Amino acid sequence: MENSSFRPSHWENTTFLRSPDVVVIGAGLTGLQAALALKKNNPKCDVLVIERSPIPRGASTRNAGFACFGGPTELLADLDAYGAESTVATVRERYAGIQALEANYAGRDIDWQKHGGYEVIDDEATAEMVRERLPELNGLLAEVTGLAETWAYESTPYLHGSTRACLRNPIEAQLHPGKLVSTLLKDCHQAGVRFLFGCEVDYFASQLPEAVGAGAGSVKVEGAGWGSIVAKQALVTVNAFARKLLPADFSETIRPVRNQILLSDPLPGFKLRGCYHYHEGYVYFRNVGEDRLLIGGARHQAGQSSETDAFGPNGVPEAYLIDKLNQWLPERNWTNEDFPTRWSGIIAQGDGKSPVLRYASENVLVAGRLAGMGVALSAALARRAVEMLGASTKI
Ligand SMILES: Cc1cc2nc3c(=O)[nH]c(=O)nc-3n(C[C@H](O)[C@H](O)[C@H](O)COP(=O)(O)OP(=O)(O)OC[C@H]3O[C@@H](n4cnc5c(N)ncnc54)[C@H](O)[C@@H]3O)c2cc1C
Numbered sequence: 001m002e003n004s005s006f007r008p009s010h011w012e013n014t015t016f017l018r019s020p021d022v023v024v025i026g027a028g029l030t031g032l033q034a035a036l037a038l039k040k041n042n043p044k045c046d047v048l049v050i051e052r053s054p055i056p057r058g059a060s061t062r063n064a065g066f067a068c069f070g071g072p073t074e075l076l077a078d079l080d081a082y083g084a085e086s087t088v089a090t091v092r093e094r095y096a097g098i099q100a101l102e103a104n105y106a107g108r109d110i111d112w113q114k115h116g117g118y119e120v121i122d123d124e125a126t127a128e129m130v131r132e133r134l135p136e137l138n139g140l141l142a143e144v145t146g147l148a149e150t151w152a153y154e155s156t157p158y159l160h161g162s163t164r165a166c167l168r169n170p171i172e173a174q175l176h177p178g179k180l181v182s183t184l185l186k187d188c189h190q191a192g193v194r195f196l197f198g199c200e201v202d203y204f205a206s207q208l209p210e211a212v213g214a215g216a217g218s219v220k221v222e223g224a225g226w227g228s229i230v231a232k233q234a235l236v237t238v239n240a241f242a243r244k245l246l247p248a249d250f251s252e253t254i255r256p257v258r259n260q261i262l263l264s265d266p267l268p269g270f271k272l273r274g275c276y277h278y279h280e281g282y283v284y285f286r287n288v289g290e291d292r293l294l295i296g297g298a299r300h301q302a303g304q305s306s307e308t309d310a311f312g313p314n315g316v317p318e319a320y321l322i323d324k325l326n327q328w329l330p331e332r333n334w335t336n337e338d339f340p341t342r343w344s345g346i347i348a349q350g351d352g353k354s355p356v357l358r359y360a361s362e363n364v365l366v367a368g369r370l371a372g373m374g375v376a377l378s379a380a381l382a383r384r385a386v387e388m389l390g391a392s393t394k395i
Contacts, residue, residue, distance in 0.1 A: 093380040
């Protein structure tokens with residue numbers, strides 16, 4: 001699949017487009033942390049990150065900024081669907097990710113605030129189910145968090161109205177996703193990682209020694225309008241946007257699902273603090289700074305229209321989110337006008353809660369599908385991807 005309309009110059013081929021050891025496709029949290037770790041492990045390893053947008057524009061700069069491991073209704077649903085072993089293993093990775101973020105980035109300019117996480121329950125049947133099963137859940141979480149009661153009932157002065165129960169954990173924190181990605185970019189530049197922004201990868205081909213002239217085990221990645229690169233290995237971290245790029249026989253489901261986010265203007269007297277989960281994580285809200293409210297999600301209300309990797313608004317979940325606020329925080333009459341800032345982001349869902357990490361071909365490793373918890377999960381996924389690349393004899 002040669003792109004004959006565009007021919008890079010010799011000067012470009014020997015600088016910007018020169019062959020790296022590893023090409024990372026996608027500059028989100030997973031790609032950036034992996035690129036940085038590759039360089040830190042081996043400063044001689046030439047690492048190039050290729051990103052389709054002028055700035056990283058996947059989920060990593062468009063999420064809600066929860067450093068979280070999951071609320072009781074979501075974790076209990078996971079227990080039923082995937083069993084205790086898988087659920088605890090996933091929570092362990094998320095928890096390790098929160099600890100890694102706190103150790104490495106909380107002291108830097110990422111607006112880290114550890115107000116804890118909350119779960120809001122507003123119907124009696126769910127409240128009853130959680131009351132019955134909380135000891136079971138806390139028992140399993142204790143081996144990860146070391147806390148006898150990771151989630152405990154705690155009334156909050158902020159929520160009123162029809163709220164039936166509120167639980168809190170002291171572990172979860174919030175951050176500014178744009179500042180985190182920007183800090184990682186700075187660290188990558190400092191470590192010597194190279195970047196190409198605005199270069200969408202359309203296609204890759206591995207093990208084409210005659211075609212690329214770079215020896216067995218090489219991989220060629222290519223895109224319209226910018227040319228192509230030959231690397232020893234490729235790491236694909238495009239998350240929800242993987243389907244277009246991966247071979248048709250790549251068996252894991254990677255399903256893009258659009259989420260909506262609403263952010264208020266500053267609200268006089270606004271006091272709510274913390275990361276709030278509702279209904280298996282489908283809805284989430286938090287304070288942003290001192291006096292703004294962010295609320296997002298509700299993809300379960302959007303039906304088929306949320307099954308897309310295209311950014312865009314959706315009035316149905318947006319109206320649902322505002323209705324919910326009027327239920328939970330009724331002393332204020334919430335309207336559309338309270339949320340002049342809105343955006344969407346694309347989550348990668350699959351058949352289970354674990355990310356995908358496997359070679360799509362001999363020298364193309366895929367690391368992605370982080371669902372709604374990639375802020376915490378991406379550190380562990382990136383580390384495991386780098387271990388796999390490092391174990392290869394080619395770098
Ligand atoms: C609205 C929303 C709210 C969320 N809230 C939270 C939260 O509060 N806490 C939490 O833990 N997680 C949350 N998540 C999930 C979290 O953001 C993701 O799991 C995580 O950011 C995934 O990181 P990533 O690097 O794997 O993928 P991404 O951040 O999606 O990065 C993929 C990158 O690849 C690029 N790319 C795509 N295709 C190509 C191509 N063909 N060529 C080159 N580049 C390409 C994209 O532009 C993008 O920059 C949320 C997600 C969304 C959408």
